[in-house]
Amino acid sequence: MLALSYPVETAIKMGAVLAVIPVGALILVYVFLFKMMSHMQSRLGPMEAGFHGTLQPVVEGVKFLQKEDLIPNGADRRIFALAPLVVIIATFLIYAVIPAGPDLVISNLDVGVFYALAVGSLSVLGVLMAGWASANKYSLLGSLRAAGQLIAYELPLVLAVVGVVIQAGTMSLSGIVEAQAEGEIFGFGGIGNPYILTQFIGFALFVVSSQAELTQAPFDMPIAESELVAGYMTEYSGFRFLFFFIGEFATAFALSAIAATLFLGGWYFPGLGTDGALANLAGPIVLMGKIMLMAFFIFWMRFTYPRLREDQLQTFAWKWLIPISLVNIAVTGVLKVAF
């Protein structure tokens, strides 16, 4: 890697990540929300703007840019205006620790995955702010549902990661990728040891909980359109609405990236090595492939299953996922010490 001075290096990293996040979110919007959902429902989806509607996300963005920005009477104006910013900046901050190659990471924090989960849960604050400040019954109910759901599923999400941390012996995401790349399966080290093989229970817990954290169907009660119009987003219009929308997909992108890093080996591809130019060049492409795989799975669930009831959601988290994740931690710990 070239030796750059800190300000130059940071400026390049900021430019790259600020470009990658919206583009990544728009790719998810186009590929999964516009096209995959349409084809699963036997229709074509957008076809006019660009080849097979590829420019449709850009068109939507420009459309929202021209919309009037309405703040309802009686709303807490300052909090109302601030809430989408809290959500989207919390989402941006998750990307600081996701490695796209041996040297391609904004900041390789020692507490990597812990930081990512902590920052990721900040968006609950923005959701509560939005719901309360709107002075609208639908918004208030939606944000309370969102808060109840996000705290219930935060726990299995965090506890599912502990198994991976036990196996890798580090919380740094780069360290976890290297531990997987250097791992062996019963003495065979050809493909490393992606933790999905040994932590498949943790993987299942992580995927289910991230589905709930993203408030996607079957866990989309906070924005259930048939009951609450649009939940906490009901009163938002124009660009502030777009921030919530982009924030949702950017979070989906980030959680897919974290799942790919923790369980699928991240940027590592067997045979390409763990350092040097080749790994740095191929890393982002490999990671993108794994992200799309994870996102495909998440959105497949979203388009397939009907909505749960609020009490079923809480029961599922507290009576199933949390006990299972505690047992998973204990079993992983025993196996780690035994072997």
Place this chain on the structure above:
Amino acid sequence: MSDFLRSYLTVAILGGAAFLLVGGLLGLGRLIRPRRPQPQKYIPYESGVDPVGTGWSQSQIRYYVFALLFVLFDVEAVFIFPWAVRLEELALFGLVEMIVFIVILALGLVYAWRKGVLRWV
């Protein structure tokens, strides 16, 4: 500046850059978007009818007890992470200690369960 502080400085710069980007986009939107105020536009949305009462109406938060349980288990998660990183060195001693800790907390969950806290009321 140490590497440790520098890595967090980078995170802070990312936060600042994100704020500038988002604020810049909002500023751009302010230049472009129209503004044609009409009183009807600013009525809170309530499925098309005039809103009844205030938006900050009372509603029963049925899952506030879950929030208390959440605090308990979130603190547990914070304790588990450092243990998980050092398990290799702590070996059997650390394992037994943590299993005792997890069992005590699981008992708390079972107690709450038996008390009907997890039941939908």
